[in-house]
Amino acid sequence: MKRSSFYFKMVTGALLRKRSRMLVALLAIAVGATIVSGLMTIYYDIPRQLTRELRSYGANMVVTPADGTKLTYEEIETIRALLPAENTVGTAPYRYETVTLNSQPVTAAGTQMNEAAATSPYWNISGEWAADDSSIMLGSKVAQLVNAKVGQNVELEADNGAGEGVKNTYTVSGIVETGGSEENFIFMTDTALDSFMGDTDSFDTLECSISLQGDELSGLAERINSSSDRVNARLVKRVTESEGTVLTKLQALILIVTIVIIVLTMISVATTMTAVVTERRREIGLKKAIGASNREITTEFLGQGIFLGVCGGILGVVLGFLFAQYVSNSVFFRSVSFIWGLVPVTILSSVAVTAVACLIPMRSATNIDPALVLKGE
Amino acid sequence: MFFRMIRGTFTKQLGKMLLIAFTIALGASLATAMINVMMDVGNKVNAELKTYGANITVSPKGASILSDLYGVEEGTGDDEFLSEEALPKLKTIFWSYNIVDFTPYLKGRVTLDESDVMLVGTWFDHHMETPSGESLDTGMREMKTWWDIEGEWLTDDDDDECMVGIGAAQKYGIAAGDTITVNKGGSSAEYTVKAVFDTGSDEDDYIYTTLKAAQELFGRQGLISSIEVSALTTPDNELSKRAAQDPQSLSAADWETWYCTAYVSAICYQIEEAIPDCSAKAIRQVADSEGAILEKIQLLMILITALALIGSALGIMNLVAASVMERSQEIGLLKAVGAHDIQVIGLVLTEIMLTAVLGGVLGYIAGMGLAQIIGMTVFSSSIAITPVSMPLVAVLVLCVALIGSIPAIRMLVKMNPTEVLHSN
Numbered sequence: 001m002k003r004s005s006f007y008f009k010m011v012t013g014a015l016l017r018k019r020s021r022m023l024v025a026l027l028a029i030a031v032g033a034t035i036v037s038g039l040m041t042i043y044y045d046i047p048r049q050l051t052r053e054l055r056s057y058g059a060n061m062v063v064t065p066a067d068g069t070k071l072t073y074e075e076i077e078t079i080r081a082l083l084p085a086e087n088t089v090g091t092a093p094y095r096y097e098t099v100t101l102n103s104q105p106v107t108a109a110g111t112q113m114n115e116a117a118a119t120s121p122y123w124n125i126s127g128e129w130a131a132d133d134s135s136i137m138l139g140s141k142v143a144q145l146v147n148a149k150v151g152q153n154v155e156l157e158a159d160n161g162a163g164e165g166v167k168n169t170y171t172v173s174g175i176v177e178t179g180g181s182e183e184n185f186i187f188m189t190d191t192a193l194d195s196f197m198g199d200t201d202s203f204d205t206l207e208c209s210i211s212l213q214g215d216e217l218s219g220l221a222e223r224i225n226s227s228s229d230r231v232n233a234r235l236v237k238r239v240t241e242s243e244g245t246v247l248t249k250l251q252a253l254i255l256i257v258t259i260v261i262i263v264l265t266m267i268s269v270a271t272t273m274t275a276v277v278t279e280r281r282r283e284i285g286l287k288k289a290i291g292a293s294n295r296e297i298t299t300e301f302l303g304q305g306i307f308l309g310v311c312g313g314i315l316g317v318v319l320g321f322l323f324a325q326y327v328s329n330s331v332f333f334r335s336v337s338f339i340w341g342l343v344p345v346t347i348l349s350s351v352a353v354t355a356v357a358c359l360i361p362m363r364s365a366t367n368i369d370p371a372l373v374l375k376g377e
Numbered sequence: 378m379f380f381r382m383i384r385g386t387f388t389k390q391l392g393k394m395l396l397i398a399f400t401i402a403l404g405a406s407l408a409t410a411m412i413n414v415m416m417d418v419g420n421k422v423n424a425e426l427k428t429y430g431a432n433i434t435v436s437p438k439g440a441s442i443l444s445d446l447y448g449v450e451e452g453t454g455d456d457e458f459l460s461e462e463a464l465p466k467l468k469t470i471f472w473s474y475n476i477v478d479f480t481p482y483l484k485g486r487v488t489l490d491e492s493d494v495m496l497v498g499t500w501f502d503h504h505m506e507t508p509s510g511e512s513l514d515t516g517m518r519e520m521k522t523w524w525d526i527e528g529e530w531l532t533d534d535d536d537d538e539c540m541v542g543i544g545a546a547q548k549y550g551i552a553a554g555d556t557i558t559v560n561k562g563g564s565s566a567e568y569t570v571k572a573v574f575d576t577g578s579d580e581d582d583y584i585y586t587t588l589k590a591a592q593e594l595f596g597r598q599g600l601i602s603s604i605e606v607s608a609l610t611t612p613d614n615e616l617s618k619r620a621a622q623d624p625q626s627l628s629a630a631d632w633e634t635w636y637c638t639a640y641v642s643a644i645c646y647q648i649e650e651a652i653p654d655c656s657a658k659a660i661r662q663v664a665d666s667e668g669a670i671l672e673k674i675q676l677l678m679i680l681i682t683a684l685a686l687i688g689s690a691l692g693i694m695n696l697v698a699a700s701v702m703e704r705s706q707e708i709g710l711l712k713a714v715g716a717h718d719i720q721v722i723g724l725v726l727t728e729i730m731l732t733a734v735l736g737g738v739l740g741y742i743a744g745m746g747l748a749q750i751i752g753m754t755v756f757s758s759s760i761a762i763t764p765v766s767m768p769l770v771a772v773l774v775l776c777v778a779l780i781g782s783i784p785a786i787r788m789l790v791k792m793n794p795t796e797v798l799h800s801n
Contacts, residue, residue, distance in 0.1 A: 020699075020702060021699070024695050024696075024698065024699040027691065027695050028691075028692060028695050028696075031688050031691045031692060031695075032688075032692075034684075034688070035684060035685070035688050038684060039681070039684070042677075042681070050670075050673075053669065053670060053673055054666070054670065056665065056666040056669050056670070057429065057662060057663070057666045058662055058666075062577075120662075121665075122661040122662045122664075122665040122666060123661065124661055124665075177661065178660075178661045178662065179433075179434060179658045179659050179660035179661045179662070179664070180660055180661070180662060234577050235577050236577050236578060237523045237524070237525065237575070237576050237577035237578070238429065238430060238523050238576065238577065238578060239429075240523075240577075241428075241522070241523035242428045242429045242430070242522070242523055245425070245428045245522070246425055246426060246428060246429075246670075249422075249425045249755060249756070250422070250425075250674065252754070252755045253418070253751075253755045253756075254677075254681075256750075256751050256754055256755055257411070257414065257678075257681060257751065260407070260410060260747060260751065261407060261411070261681070261684075261685045261688070264403050264404075264406065264407045264689070265407070265685075265688050265689070265692065267403055268400045268403045268404060268689065268692040268693075268696075269692070271396050271399060271400045271403075271696070272400065272692065272695055272696045272699070274396065275393070275396055275397070275696060275699060275700060276699060278393070279699075279703045323684060326680075327677065327680045327681075330676065330680070331673050331676045331677045331680065332673065
């Protein structure tokens with residue numbers, strides 16, 4: 001009891017008495033631990049964040065009905081229920097019909113505008129998204145063809161489901177520019193197209209943008225396929241395959257950068273600790289002179305190292321998380337989740353580094369002749 | 378005397394000085410590596426994002442939109458085409474160096490087993506000499522990295538062969554190795570199916586053959602219907618968005634800046650200048666997303682670099698402060714025998730700076746190596762060395778060493794020699 005309390009007093013006493021020395025060591029360890037915990041948090045969070053960022057490339061899964069049939073509202077909702085809510089960026093159903101605009105045949109697409117905006121964030125709309133059933137958006141090539149401007153009224157004609165000719169006037173709320181085939185379409189809300197055509201429940205595709213990749217995504221497609229033989233879910237290879245390639249590269253980049261920074265920082269923490277311990281040769285000499293054994297001195301120094309390692313490690317866990325949070329907020333506009341597993345990793349690695357750093361100079365320090373040191377080199 | 382004392386420090390306390398130099402070298406190498414990687418990461422990631430394929434399409438100016446709709450196309454004779462001869466001109470524009478790949482297409486409907494199917498003629502791995510004397514290999518193979526091919530890619534000499542999309546293959550019961558006959562108007566052609574491909578998009582219903590074979594079948598020698606271009610671009614900003622609307626609306630200075638920056642709108646504009654009667658448009662899906670991803674990655678790297686710089690600066694500062702303070706006895710002695718504060722400070726600073734220079738130089742060299750290791754491991758290409766990294770690292774190391782010495786120097790100046798020599 002007495003012995004252990006004396007040991008504790010020696011460990012803390014040395015640190016408290018020489019405050020500047022303690023600060024130096026603690027600062028070094030805390031910087032190292034901050035870097036370890038901060039970068040590891042970012043590294044673990046990066047795939048999740050980037051997968052979401054890469055959703056700006058648009059839908060990565062398309063669900064189509066079996067040949068010659070249409071998807072109903074009910075089926076769309078069934079499929080939506082199968083998708084993991086927290087990973088679903090958007091699911092836009094599309095109904096395509098041929099209509100006539102200025103006696104030119106054009107494809108009209110009916111969709112849910114808020115979902116379309118989520119699945120296709122790259123659409124460049126001059127004007128506004130069609131908000132209600134009386135407004136439509138024109139693809140830029142269609143607009144060019146009929147020379148239509150935003151705000152203008154246009155009249156659409158079509159043969160409805162019953163084979164009768166129908167006509168309706170709509171206001172152009174926006175012009176869609178994508179650089180792709182969407183520019184040849186007219187976009188309107190699903191309800192507007194349904195009431196125009198006089199029938200409902202006839203979607204041709206459901207575009208899904210889901211922030212999953214690789215096996216998780218193909219597993220999801222398989223689950224949808226096996227849920228009903230009326231639907232067929234396919235991955236959009238251009239997006240999914242490229243995403244895999246890019247993600248692997250970016251993750252490798254962050255990994256190697258993290259490793260380089262952590263290794264270099266840890267070595268420099270170790271050298272700083274070594275320097276701090278080396279300076280205490282006189283103290284070691286004195287202790288040996290009054291009868292301390294090498295073993296006791298080593299235990300004492302190791303105890304101080306571990307104490308500092310734990311303190312610095314805890315400090316680093318907090319500061320590192322704050323750093324990761326700041327990075328995530330400013331780069332991805334999202335917060336990171338605290339990874340509890342990193343707490344022991346950070347503390348153990350800082351304890352290990354300080355312990356090793358204390359033991360290296362200890363070998364030569366314990367071999368010194370006390371008389372020589374105390375006399376002064 | 379001064380130099381003898383400095384020499385003394387470096388010979389008698391060599392181990393300690395080397396330890397400090399080593400720590401400074403670690404910090405400096407980290408700073409060098411991170412600055413260089415950070416500066417080049419934009420280019421590297423941009424090149425990686427090319428895997429998403431073309432970001433610009435070039436089509437004839439008056440091309441009718443009808444061809445994309447239920448097969449109403451050509452036959453009327455007023456269809457528009459681009460000339461194949463215009464292709465090398467893509468490599469003559471101001472930003473020609475940024476054009477990584479391009480592929481021409483000639484599309485048309487043909488009859489196979491009495492139903493319509495889209496046939497596309499294109500380049501697969503075309504070798505060409507540009508007007509500037511550069512030789513270039515370009516084509517679909519480079520641009521459609523996500524295609525899943527069962528069999529082998531076509532080459533540009535396989536005029537009697539074709540690749541069939543998985544959708545069409547299932548519909549007509551075609552497998553690799555089969556021979557198909559397609560009809561177009563009066564002419565017909567026979568192709569051996571070399572591969573079946575799966576793309577997960579509309580192209581799955583198409584048949585691909587060489588450009589030459591398609592031109593012959595359609596009777597459109599020397600003509601193409603569109604070009605896909607993959608270009609390295611700078612993310613859009615306010616200026617480029619304004620320019621994309623109407624380049625003529627810019628002031629002369631803005632116009633110059635816009636034209637001489639690799640914005641996708643500027644490259645489109647230059648393509649339209651180079652190829653007569655064409656319309657070049659950005660594929661928003663690729664172009665916009667590229668910009669967004671690029672900006673995020675760059676910002677991420679900047680913040681990580683900042684952390685690494687702050688970390689190594691604190692590390693160096695810390696060690697310098699500690700090592701100067703530990704020398705209070707020696708300095709106390711110097712003061713006791715009559716050294717002025719200025720002399721003491723000069724001595725300490727010179728020693729630290731010499732160590733910092735030694736560590737900094739070693740660290741810079743090591744950091745360059747480290748940057749290349751990162752580049753080779755991740756991107757399999759070397760990182761371009763940013764010239765500004767050298768002065769930046771030099772200033773950083775010297776400032777950090779200097780700032781690290783300040784608290785210690787203040788303490789040394791204030792201390793009373795007798796106290797220091799007496800105690801401890």
